[in-house]
Structures are given as C-alpha cells and as structure tokens.
Amino acid sequence: MRYISTRGGMAPQTFTEILLGGLCPDGGLAMPQSYPQVSAAELAAWRSLSYAELAAQVLRKFCDDIPAAELQSLCARTYTKAAFRTEAIAPLKTLEPGLHILELSNGPTLAFKDMAMQLLGNLFEHVLAKSGERINILGATSGDTGSSAEYALRGKRGIRVFMLSPQGKMSAFQTAQMFSLQDANIFNIAVRGVFDDCQDIVKAVNNDAAFKARQRIGAVNSINWARVAAQIVYYFRGYFAATRSNDEEVAFAVPSGNFGNICAGHIARMMGLPVARLILATNENDVLDEFFRSGRYRVRPPAQVAQTSSPSMDISKASNFERFVYDLVGRDAALVQQLWSKVDAGGEFDLAGTTYFANVQEYGFVSGSSTHADRVATIRRVYKDFGVMIDTHTADGLKVGLEHRQPGVPLICLETALPVKFAETIREALGRDPDYPPGCENLESLPQRFEVMDADAGAIKTYIERHTGL
Numbered sequence: 001m002r003y004i005s006t007r008g009g010m011a012p013q014t015f016t017e018i019l020l021g022g023l024c025p026d027g028g029l030a031m032p033q034s035y036p037q038v039s040a041a042e043l044a045a046w047r048s049l050s051y052a053e054l055a056a057q058v059l060r061k062f063c064d065d066i067p068a069a070e071l072q073s074l075c076a077r078t079y080t081k082a083a084f085r086t087e088a089i090a091p092l093k094t095l096e097p098g099l100h101i102l103e104l105s106n107g108p109t110l111a112f113k114d115m116a117m118q119l120l121g122n123l124f125e126h127v128l129a130k131s132g133e134r135i136n137i138l139g140a141t142s143g144d145t146g147s148s149a150e151y152a153l154r155g156k157r158g159i160r161v162f163m164l165s166p167q168g169k170m171s172a173f174q175t176a177q178m179f180s181l182q183d184a185n186i187f188n189i190a191v192r193g194v195f196d197d198c199q200d201i202v203k204a205v206n207n208d209a210a211f212k213a214r215q216r217i218g219a220v221n222s223i224n225w226a227r228v229a230a231q232i233v234y235y236f237r238g239y240f241a242a243t244r245s246n247d248e249e250v251a252f253a254v255p256s257g258n259f260g261n262i263c264a265g266h267i268a269r270m271m272g273l274p275v276a277r278l279i280l281a282t283n284e285n286d287v288l289d290e291f292f293r294s295g296r297y298r299v300r301p302p303a304q305v306a307q308t309s310s311p312s313m314d315i316s317k318a319s320n321f322e323r324f325v326y327d328l329v330g331r332d333a334a335l336v337q338q339l340w341s342k343v344d345a346g347g348e349f350d351l352a353g354t355t356y357f358a359n360v361q362e363y364g365f366v367s368g369s370s371t372h373a374d375r376v377a378t379i380r381r382v383y384k385d386f387g388v389m390i391d392t393h394t395a396d397g398l399k400v401g402l403e404h405r406q407p408g409v410p411l412i413c414l415e416t417a418l419p420v421k422f423a424e425t426i427r428e429a430l431g432r433d434p435d436y437p438p439g440c441e442n443l444e445s446l447p448q449r450f451e452v453m454d455a456d457a458g459a460i461k462t463y464i465e466r467h468t469g470l
C-alpha cells in the first residue's frame with residue numbers, strides 16, 4: 001500500500017513515511033493509491049472481533065510497513081477499557097428499533113477525536129522509537145482537538161506538545177481538561193488573544209523553515225491520514241452492532257466540520273461496507289451542506305463563520321473535503337489542483353451541471369443543516385422520548401439523520417461528544433445540569449499548569465527553543 005497526493009505531485013510513500021507529515025509537498029492530501037477491498041469472508045469473520053482486533057484488521061490493509069503483530073499489539077494497548085471506560089469501546093445505544101447512537105465519546109477527553117488520536121499517540125511513539133528521532137508537536141486549539149492530542153501524547157517518549165489556546169475563551173471544563181495535565185512533555189500556552197491569533201502563530205512558526213527543521217516541529221491536525229484511517233474502524237463496528245447479517249444495509253448520520261469523520265465513512269463504503277447512505281449534517285456553518293445540495297463549494301471568510309452552540313463544527317472550510325472531491329472527479333489530480341488553486345486563493349468552485357456532481361448520489365451522500373433552535377429541540381425530544389442526554393453536535397447529526405431516514409434501513413447516528421462538554425446548552429434545553437461521567441466531577445478544581453504569553457510568534461519560538469533542548 002502506497003500513498004499519493006490528491007494534487008499528483010508526490011512520489012508514492014509508505015504509511016509510516018506519511019505518518020508524521022502534514023500536507024503533501026505539493027499542498028495536497030495523502031490518499032491510498034487504491035482502496036483495499038473487504039471480501040465477504042472477511043466481513044463475516046470481522047463481525048465477532050473485539051474493537052481492538054477489528055482495528056488491527058482494518059488498519060493492516062492501510063499500513064503494511066508495520067509488522068502485523070506489532071500493529072495488533074498497538075491496537076490492543078490503545079483500545080482498552082481503562083482508556084475508554086467500556087469493554088465495547090464504541091457501544092451501540094438503541095433508541096428505538098432501527099434508530100441508534102454509536103457512542104464514540106468514552107475516551108479520556110469525552111469526544112470522538114480520542115478514537116483516532118489515542119492510536120496516533122501510540123503509532124507516533126512506535127515510529128519514533130524505531131528511528132531514534134524526536135518530534136515537537138505545535139498546535140492551536142479552541143477546544144476538543146488540543147485536549148484530545150494532549151491526552152494521546154502525554155508521557156510519550158520522544159514527543160513534546162506545545163498547545164496554544166486563546167486565554168479565557170474555552171469552556172471551564174475544556175480548560176480544566178487541558179491545563180490540569182501535569183506531564184512534563186505537555187506545554188499549555190494561554191495566548192492573550194483569540195483563536196485566530198493562535199493559528200497565525202502556528203502558521204508563522206511553520207513558515208520559518210529553518211526553525212521548523214531545527215526544532216523538529218510537527219502537527220496532529222485533522223488532515224493527518226492515520227486519523228482518518230483509525231476512524232474507518234468504527235463504521236465497521238457500528239454496522240455489525242446494528243445488523244444481524246452482512247446483506248443488510250445501514251445509514252450513518254455524521255455531524256461534520258472538517259469532513260474528517262465522514263471521510264472515514266466514505267472510505268469504509270468504498271471498501272465494500274454495505275452503507276446505503278452517508279448523511280452529512282452541518283450547523284449554521286453550512287459550507288458542506290451547500291455543496292451537497294448545489295455542487296457549489298464556497299469557502300467562507302473567517303469573519304463570516306458563526307459562533308454556534310456546536311462550536312467544534314464552526315469552520316470556514318472543510319480541510320479533508322479535498323479527499324472526497326478527488327474520488328468524485330475520478331481521481332483526476334490535475335483537476336483537483338485546478339479546483340483548489342481557486343479555493344486556496346479564497347475563491348470557490350462549482351460542479352453543478354457536471355457529470356461529476358451527478359455522481360454524488362452514487363457515493364451515498366445526502367446532507368442537511370441545523371440551527372440552535374433545532375439542536376435544543378432535538379436534545380429535549382431525545383431526553384423526553386428515550387431518557388438519553390445527547391450533546392449539541394450529536395443533536396445536529398440526529399436532527400438531519402431523521403430527515404433522511406429510510407424505512408427498513410437502520411440509522412446509526414454518530415455521537416461526537418458527551419453533553420458535559422457543552423453544559424450551557426443542556427441547561428437551556430433541559431433545565432438541568434448534564435451528567436458528569438465518573439472521574440470527571442472534580443476536574444475543574446484540580447491544580448492547573450499553563451503559561452500565559454502575548455500573541456507574539458517570536459516570543460513563542462524562544463519559549464519552544466528553551467523547552468525542547470534542541
């Protein structure tokens with residue numbers, strides 16, 4: 001299995017060669033040269049596997065330069081009851097016959113990003129140990145991604161994490177989750193500014209090629225291929241849990257921002273998983289919904305991004321979307337290059353009326369969006385009818401999923417976070433506090449470890465230099 005770029009300008013690479021990288025050298029995203037297929041016999045055998053065993057089987061198809069036994073042991077060490085608080089790792093909760101929620105938020109930071117990030121931490125450590133190299137991860141976060149990365153990389157040999165967050169702008173729970181970590185390899189930097197300032201500093205540091213090389217600066221952002229690959233696993237798991245036999249079809253409803261989660265669903269389907277529909281849900285920031293309804297991909301200027309009650313989906317462009325479009329246009333890298341030269345210049349493209357866009361249906365995609373009022377009503381209804389509390393992002397998915405539900409096709413809604421992370425909207429919807437999962441009750445009163453700094457890339461470079469010893 002080798003990986004190439006969506007823009008055609010990268011010689012084929014192995015899985016571990018692209019593991020630590022971000023964008024391909026030509027600005028594109030890494031993609032497998034072709035999708036591995038799952039035979040009927042494999043699908044039958046996989047039905048009864050544990051989550052960790054299933055993960056090893058799925059990932060083996062994408063990663064053939066780590067020996068199978070080592071991959072198995074990495075998956076076994078990652079997907080444990082200790083880390084995910086449940087034997088099943090991703091249990092299926094049935095609301096009513098044919099309507100399910102796939103729980104993906106039982107990991108350490110209570111959001112689905114842990115499903116992939118926990119594995120990424122172990123993969124990084126494994127690959128760095130082999131090469132004897134070190135890496136310094138620099139990131140900016142407004143909430144879920146930063147904490148998920150820190151919990152995945154804490155205490156890992158050869159890895160340090162420098163995470164910038166806007167001072168005082170995250171929820172108390174999210175702040176406590178990150179800042180209470182006492183591991184020596186985790187550096188929380190609270191920047192006097194907003195999220196965009198943090199992101200600008202990350203960009204400025206990465207644009208200093210000499211500094212970047214000398215300090216071995218890396219990233220764990222959502223375009224990382226291994227994150228997408230690890231997310232494919234739970235589509236298989238959810239399918240098996242919601243069906244009795246492999247001739248049944250299911251639909252998945254997926255709350256989407258950067259198109260990472262649902263991209264994994266698309267790939268599972270391309271591998272042969274019987275998926276009738278991939279239902280993409282956005283909030284008011286409906287860049288993706290607009291594309292799937294009209295063929296027009298119109299990236300928003302940052303000032304037009306609405307702050308919503310499902311903040312992890314408040315995006316101006318969907319950074320993994322290029323992967324799907326690459327497939328949609330028949331893997332024509334020159335065309336992708338042409339389309340994204342417009343996107344990268346702040347423009348848009350329109351596939352309406354092309355044969356490509358006519359094919360969207362064949363890929364199973366449908367879409368919709370939700371408003372704050374929709375989320376509140378959905379949270380209320382699910383609590384009243386089923387006694388289940390869901391978070392605002394999961395509510396986006398459920399609301400849109402129900403609009404596209406087909407008779408006789410089980411609908412699996414992906415849960416992307418626990419309600420405790422978004423307590424304000426839960427109180428608005430239900431007039432009560434969200435449930436605290438065991439072990440999290442005292443999080444906000446733990447001692448916190450962080451550095452407050454100005455939004456000054458130079459000062460932050462100096463800080464990094466002093467703390468990497470490189």
Ligand SMILES: *Cc1c(COP(=O)(O)O)cnc(C)c1O
Binds near residue numbers: 222256257262
């Ligand atoms: C990251 C995130 C999403 C969006 O996932 P994508 O892979 O970016 O589409 C949705 N919900 C929550 C809670 C998240 O943290």
